[in-house]
Amino acid sequence: MSEELKVIVFGLANEEYGIEVDKVRTIERMMPITRVPKTPSFIKGVINLRGIVVPVLNLSGRFNLPETEETEHTRIIVVSVNEMEVGFIVDSANDVIDLDRDIIDTPPEIVGGIQAKYLDGIAKIGEDRLLIMLNLSEVLNLSEIVQLEQLEV
Template sequence: MSEEFMKVIVFQLKEEEYGVPVKYVGSIERMQNITRVPGTPEFVKGVINLRGVVTPIIDLRERFDLEITEYTESTRIIIVNIADKEVGMIVDSANDVIDIPESTIEPPPEVVGSVEADYIHGVAKLDKRLLILLNLDKVLSKDELKQIQTVEGTS
């Protein structure tokens, strides 16, 4: 029986490495001007115009209640598709694309650092690395997605 692999984009928040399946990722963008939208949750930074598409941007550090830092040269926006919506996630850096053997993925522990286990699909052990795999469907609740849709003006 051949080993199944999951291709993921690896990114960093604080000292932790996270992974998100490539199939959800549209693109990885450099930081750019974000237009603030009033009345949205604190972690929703606003919207950008990405190749003609108004795309809401969320800051994953704020979403996961991590300390907020200045954006740097390596800060990236990962454009992902959540529930048929394009959403940009601000991360400290996007490092690489790797294939993870499915057999190395374990269910999430009760609490991983300060990120709630709800957001986590699993944890992959790779050599000396521990990779937290995000469950994108849980990063934004249905209500939050609705709020974001209002931001886009497509409600």
């Protein structure tokens, strides 16, 4: 019997991506972000989320994709991986769906300009919908983020 996976679907640069629900702590509307000097440009800074300082990065910038304008749909998805909480700025957070693990294929070397090391796979949903599953451990494989995590309010 195949295993089901609950996934948050979000939009980024006209593509749909997925993150397992159990790794997502919260989805927030955009809020003031405090810039931190001497960090890569895709690290937008930190937010104070209910008393906890959370580093925030622009996922488009992380993947070297063109950054889009902030809209009323722009969200910060706060994830927790390896005891580290980090927020991702995404174009929109669309949906929660159940996926069958069997429909997730190994990603090609590059998908939409993103290197395969950042991806867990590609899920084909129906005839014409592809969902790009992120490998959060690789996306967050940054010593800069760990250093930001050490900041206190």
